[in-house]
Amino acid sequence: MIKIHNASMRYPNGDGLDRISLEVKSGEFVYLVGPTGAGKSSVLKLIYMEQKPSSGYVVVDRDNSNEVGDRQIPFIRRKLGIIFQDFKLLEDRDVFENVAFTLRVTAAGQKEVKKKTLRALAEVGMSHKSRKMPDELSGGEQQRIAIARAIVNYPLILLADEPTANLDPKTSVAILNILDRVNARGTAVLMATHHYELVNCSNKRVVSIKNGTVVF
Amino acid sequence: MNSAFFLIREALEGLKRARLSAAIATLTITVSIVLFGTFLIITLNLSRYIEMLKSRLEIEVFIDDSFSDEKIQVIREHLTAIDGVSDVVFISKEMAIREFHRLFDQEPADYFEALGFNPLPASFRLKLAPDYLTSGHADRVVQDIVAIDAIDARDIRYDRRILLIIENNVELAVAVDVAVGAIICLSALLLVSNNIRLIIFSRRKLIQTMKLVGATNFFIRAPLFIQGVIQGVTGGFIACCFLYLVVALTSIQVTNLIVVSSSVYPLMVVLGGALGLLGSLTAVRRYL
Numbered sequence: 001m002i003k004i005h006n007a008s009m010r011y012p013n014g015d016g017l018d019r020i021s022l023e024v025k026s027g028e029f030v031y032l033v034g035p036t037g038a039g040k041s042s043v044l045k046l047i048y049m050e051q052k053p054s055s056g057y058v059v060v061d062r063d064n065s066n067e068v069g070d071r072q073i074p075f076i077r078r079k080l081g082i083i084f085q086d087f088k089l090l091e092d093r094d095v096f097e098n099v100a101f102t103l104r105v106t107a108a109g110q111k112e113v114k115k116k117t118l119r120a121l122a123e124v125g126m127s128h129k130s131r132k133m134p135d136e137l138s139g140g141e142q143q144r145i146a147i148a149r150a151i152v153n154y155p156l157i158l159l160a161d162e163p164t165a166n167l168d169p170k171t172s173v174a175i176l177n178i179l180d181r182v183n184a185r186g187t188a189v190l191m192a193t194h195h196y197e198l199v200n201c202s203n204k205r206v207v208s209i210k211n212g213t214v215v216f
Numbered sequence: 217m218n219s220a221f222f223l224i225r226e227a228l229e230g231l232k233r234a235r236l237s238a239a240i241a242t243l244t245i246t247v248s249i250v251l252f253g254t255f256l257i258i259t260l261n262l263s264r265y266i267e268m269l270k271s272r273l274e275i276e277v278f279i280d281d282s283f284s285d286e287k288i289q290v291i292r293e294h295l296t297a298i299d300g301v302s303d304v305v306f307i308s309k310e311m312a313i314r315e316f317h318r319l320f321d322q323e324p325a326d327y328f329e330a331l332g333f334n335p336l337p338a339s340f341r342l343k344l345a346p347d348y349l350t351s352g353h354a355d356r357v358v359q360d361i362v363a364i365d366a367i368d369a370r371d372i373r374y375d376r377r378i379l380l381i382i383e384n385n386v387e388l389a390v391a392v393d394v395a396v397g398a399i400i401c402l403s404a405l406l407l408v409s410n411n412i413r414l415i416i417f418s419r420r421k422l423i424q425t426m427k428l429v430g431a432t433n434f435f436i437r438a439p440l441f442i443q444g445v446i447q448g449v450t451g452g453f454i455a456c457c458f459l460y461l462v463v464a465l466t467s468i469q470v471t472n473l474i475v476v477s478s479s480v481y482p483l484m485v486v487l488g489g490a491l492g493l494l495g496s497l498t499a500v501r502r503y504l
Contacts, residue, residue, distance in 0.1 A: 048428065071432075078430035088425045092233060105431040107219040149429065 001026045001156055001188060007046055007056035007065075017042050017212045019056065024157060024190050029183045031199045032192040034209040040192035043209065044159045047190070048080055049073045061156060078106060081150030081187070085162035087142040089134040089149075095121070096130040099149045106153065120152035121145075124178055140171035144178065151182055158182060160191040164198065172198065223435070227442035234415050238447060241411035241495075245451025245488050246458070248404035252397050253459045253484050257476055259393045264475060266382055270349040275342040275374040277361055281309070288338070291364060295340055298360045300348035305341045312336035351379040401491060408447060408495025412440055416503045423504070437500050444496025445489050452488020456481045 002024040010016035017039050024030050032040050045051040046058045049065060058065040063076050089098050100117045108116075121127045124144040134142055143163055150158055160179060164172035176198060183189045193199065199206055208215045231238045277295065279288060288306070295304045307315070313328065313336055328334060344357065354374060362369050416423070426436055463476050 050428075074427070074430045074432045074435075077428065082428055088421075088428065090422050090425060092229070092419075092422065101426070101431075102429045104219070104222050105426070105429060105435050109218055113218075 001061060002047055002190070003059040004043065004046060004053075005056050005059075007053035007058055009042065009046065009051050009053050011042075015039070015042075015212070017046070017053075020046075020209075020212070020214055021056075022207055022214065024188055026156070027183070027186050027188055029180070029189045029204045030191070031202070031204055031206045032190060032209060033196060033199055033206055034192075034194065036194055038194075038209045039212040040194075040209055041161050042212070044082070044161050044190070044192055047157075047159060048077055048082055074105070078102075078153060079156045081147075081153070081155035081158040083143065083146045083150050083158070083160045083163050085165035087134075087139075087146045089142055089145060091134050094131050094133055095126065095137070095145050098134065098145055099152050102149050102152050116152050117148075120148040123151065123181070124148045138171075139167050140174065143167060143171075143175055147175070147178055147182070151187065155187060157188040157190060160189065160193075162192055162194070164193065164195060219435075223438045224442060226439040227446065230415065230419075230439055231443055231446060234411075234418070237411050237414055238443070241408050242447045242451045242454075244407040245404050245448055245491055246454045248400045248491070249452050249455035249484050249488050250458055252400045252487065253455055253480070255393055255397055255400075256480060256483075257459070257463070257474060259390070260477065260480070261474055262389065263386075266386060267346075269378060269382065271346070273344065273349060273354070273375060273379065275344070275354065275357060275361070275372060277340040277342065277367060278371040278373070279338040279340065280366070280371075281337060283366070287366065291367065292340065294364045295342060295361065298342075298357055300344050300353055300357050301342050302345040302348075303343035305343075307339045307341060309334050309336055309338050312338065349379070351376055351383060354379060401487075404491050405495050405498065408444055408492055409498040411447070412444055412496045412499035413503050415440065415443070416499060433504070437504060440496050440500055440504075441493060444492035444494075446492070448488040448490065448492020448495070449485055450488070451492070452485040455488065456484040459484070 002022075004020055004022040006019045006021055008016065008018050008020070015037070020039075020043060022032075022043065032043060034040050042051065046053060046065070047060060049058070049060070049068070052058075052065050060076050061079055063072065068076065090101060093101070096117055099120055100113050103113045103116055118127065118130070121130055124147050126141065126144050126148060129137065129141065134145070137145065147158075147163075158179065163179070164175055167175060172195070179189050179191065206216075277291075279291070283291070292304060292306060295301060313334055316336060342357070342361075344354065348354070348357065354376060358369075358372055358374070361367055361372055423436055459476075460481060463474050466474055
């Protein structure tokens with residue numbers, strides 16, 4: 001479903017990835033671990049095609065990074081759910097509209113938008129705050145909303161870029177539980193983190209990355 | 217349809233959030249279109265007056281008292297056949313006297329009884345077709361008249377000076393008009409573009425997030441285009457109302473001083489919308 005094959009990329013400052021290979025199958029939960037600056041976020045960027053590899057390729061579903069044009073990228077991203085450590089909520093609209101936005105870009109009908117949005121909010125336990133603005137919520141609540149936005153359109157895979165980095169341990173565990181539930185329903189999850197203690201408590205596949213290369 | 221409603225709502229929400237800069241941009245468009253509209257109205261009225269002046273131009277050919285009716289009829293036929301002459305009217309000596317009285321508000325007896333005869337000559341008055349109302353064409357018509365047997369160049373009168381004044385100044389006036397109009401439009405365009413640029417800059421993080429959840433460029437850009445058009449049309453509409461009032465108030469003082477074609481007002485609104493759309497297109501292409 002997701003395949004990165006011998007992909008390399010370089011930022012202008014010299015950092016980047018060097019011949020990375022990684023595969024995530026449907027329904028899998030994979031931790032991508034490594035120290036800060038190791039290249040975890042860059043791997044995710046290759047998958048959601050914010051960056052394209054200078055060599056090698058990335059396949060998302062059936063779309064190959066070497067073949068897709070810029071115009072196709074939004075449609076590839078609609079198959080993915082992405083969450084970030086800084087949540088990246090749309091601060092100019094309330095919780096409901098933040099989650100609904102993912103559906104609105106697909107030109108979904110009003111009934112469908114309402115039904116799916118309320119369901120996603122219920123899944124993360126935030127139905128009661130649907131009319132709150134993002135700045136009225138705690139960090140943990142904002143991350144729940146970000147997860148709801150990521151899963152509202154039933155993505156193939158949820159890409160989580162350090163989703164617990166800005167949260168306290170108790171809230172982090174709650175977020176991981178939500179990701180577990182999402183995964184249990186069949187959505188693959190690829191979570192980048194440098195919290196080894198969280199990873200050590202689980203029995204999921206771990207891919208370690210260091211200095212831009214996969215070490216195991 | 218859902219997307220269209222959503223994009224319009226996004227545009228309106230965006231304007232509400234950036235209401236101050238949107239108001240300034242709208243006001244700028246209003247001022248620009250008021251200036252442009254004023255120039256347009258002045259230009260149209262100027263050309264109306266010019267056409268009116270030109271249409272009054274007549275070439276008068278005086279006829280010797282000794283000419284018989286048959287000869288006068290032959291001259292009339294020659295005059296009518298000249299290329300560019302649209303109308304030929306014969307003014308007899310009696311008609312000339314009546315016209316004299318009408319112009320000078322005098323009874324015939326006052327002047328002409330003392331003389332004992334009618335000193336005013338009969339004449340032909342020639343009107344030129346609209347396309348021939350230039351000094352060059354008028355000169356050619358005069359040459360054709362002189363070529364008629366029995367007509368002397370000294371018997372022909374027309375106000376060539378008016379045609380020369382019009383011809384020498386109209387081109388300059390049109391050039392100034394077009395230049396000023398273009399400068400006004402360009403400045404309005406830049407201001408709208410700058411406003412949209414500021415909106416893009418203030419929303420760059422939101423735009424980035426929208427892209428990450430799968431929004432296409434069109435989906436992000438469309439509300440900005442709609443905002444540009446709304447600002448432009450609103451500015452154009454306010455300008456149109458303002459100018460309509462000014463023209464209406466002026467007309468109360470002096471009727472028919474300014475005549476504005478009914479198509480000018482919708483044109484201003486369309487121009488406003490076009491300026492708004494072009495401004496946002498420019499900004500979006502450069503900065504998004």
